[in-house]
Amino acid sequence: MPVLKHTHTYGRWKTRGGEMHFKCLDPQCTHFAPRSLVIGKESKCSKCENIVIFDWKQAERAKTLCLECQNTKEARELKARKSATEDLMSIAFGQTKETLEDLEKENPLA
Ligand SMILES: [Zn+2]
Ligand SMILES: [Zn+2]
Numbered sequence: 045m046p047v048l049k050h051t052h053t054y055g056r057w058k059t060r061g062g063e064m065h066f067k068c069l070d071p072q073c074t075h076f077a078p079r080s081l082v083i084g085k086e087s088k089c090s091k092c093e094n095i096v097i098f099d100w101k102q103a104e105r106a107k108t109l110c111l112e113c114q115n116t117k118e119a120r121e122l123k124a125r126k127s128a129t130e131d132l133m134s135i136a137f138g139q140t141k142e143t144l145e146d147l148e149k150e151n152p153l154a
Pocket of ligand 2: 089090091092093094109110111112113114
């Protein structure tokens with residue numbers, strides 16, 4: 045398979061010798077390079093089409109991830125936390141309402 049002329053999507057890849065290399069994640073592409081050659085190069089995000097400069101922080105990841113996709117994950121976690129809080133609040137309100145209705149039933153105003 046050929047090395048494609050595109051912006052590679054680098055992902056961590058260990059050679060048989062145990063060396064740290066980075067390989068293009070595109071199944072059609074056979075490009076790979078040692079970390080020292082990949083640092084500073086352009087790499088495509090493994091989740092979207094964004095191009096990022098492959099730096100030491102990216103090298104710590106298993107796959108290249110652009111800032112937007114990193115933020116999306118954080119945003120998703122934040123959203124999950126927020127909806128959990130909203131659920132708790134609606135349960136609390138629901139219980140309060142039921143309790144009030146029960147009280148009204150037990151003590152009719154008429
Ligand atoms: Zn490639
Ligand atoms: Zn992305």
